[in-house]
Amino acid sequence: MKLPSVPPCSIDELLQRAEQLAGLTLGELGQIANIRVPKDFKREKGWSGQLLELALGAQAGSKAQQDFANIGVELKTIPIDLTGKPLETTYVCYAHLTDVAGIHWATSSVRNKLNKVLWVPIDGRRDISPSERCIATPFLWSLQAEQEAALRQDWEEIMDMIAMGDIENITARHGEYLQLRPKAANGSALTDAIGRNGQIVQTRPRGFYLRKEFTSKILADYFGE
DNA sequence: AGTTGATCATGA
DNA sequence: TCATGATCAACT
Numbered sequence: 001m002k003l004p005s006v007p008p009c010s011i012d013e014l015l016q017r018a019e020q021l022a023g024l025t026l027g028e029l030g031q032i033a034n035i036r037v038p039k040d041f042k043r044e045k046g047w048s049g050q051l052l053e054l055a056l057g058a059q060a061g062s063k064a065q066q067d068f069a070n071i072g073v074e075l076k077t078i079p080i081d082l083t084g085k086p087l088e089t090t091y092v093c094y095a096h097l098t099d100v101a102g103i104h105w106a107t108s109s110v111r112n113k114l115n116k117v118l119w120v121p122i123d124g125r126r127d128i129s130p131s132e133r134c135i136a137t138p139f140l141w142s143l144q145a146e147q148e149a150a151l152r153q154d155w156e157e158i159m160d161m162i163a164m165g166d167i168e169n170i171t172a173r174h175g176e177y178l179q180l181r182p183k184a185a186n187g188s189a190l191t192d193a194i195g196r197n198g199q200i201v202q203t204r205p206r207g208f209y210l211r212k213e214f215t216s217k218i219l220a221d222y223f224g225e
Numbered sequence: 226a227g228t229t230g231a232t233c234a235t236g237a
Numbered sequence: 238t239c240a241t242g243a244t245c246a247a248c249t
Contacts, residue, residue, distance in 0.1 A: 045245055046230030053230080064228060079232080089240085094228055172241045182242055191226075205227075
């Protein structure tokens with residue numbers, strides 16, 4: 001097996017590449033990519049995702065757009081347990097905390113990222129070393145109306161609070177399926193946000209995440225309960 | 226500092 | 238036990 005040097009030109013080509021990865025362990029794929037596999041992910045939390053980007057020919061260098069923008073597909077690895085349920089929430093995108101007036105769901109980063117996703121489930125059990133963890137069957141998923149309505153409701157609730165200067169009152173408990181959580185290198189990172197009286201204040205950067213309840217349904221729908 | 230890739234680890 | 242809040246690394 002050989003690593004692609006160019007991005008896939010079509011969804012079919014992407015799916016063909018992805019199918020080749022099913023059943024491989026991260027150790028095997030790491031060897032193909034000539035990359036050292038970490039003993040754990042304590043210090044390289046995004047390793048799996050970056051390995052899959054390499055293996056599928058996603059453009060290196062992270063941009064605020066879909067991984068395969070030319071074909072409108074976002075790549076997401078998702079750690080699962082033996083029963084196929086997600087072990088972690090799924091990061092979607094960074095949240096802008098100023099100039100939120102005029103941002104609508106239809107053109108939001110959340111919707112753009114989640115419109116079409118190539119999900120790559122990977123054994124994420126922490127009692128198994130990364131090199132032994134197996135890549136399951138990748139599959140293409142499109143955001144459906146019912147799911148979109150649910151996410152939109154959460155997103156609008158959160159965005160309303162941001163717009164109202166309520167950022168400090170938003171916790172990860174808000175949102176049924178989509179939540180807002182800190183997203184930064186450490187606790188000292190600060191970014192601009194809208195304050196209580198409409199002024200600019202400093203706060204911890206945040207990101208949108210999908211709760212496990214949401215991704216669990218996606219996985220169950222595809223693999224069957 | 227912003228944004229990508231995420232998982233870690235502690236409190237409840 | 239598990240979700241929230243925190244954190245790690247690479248690159249722009």
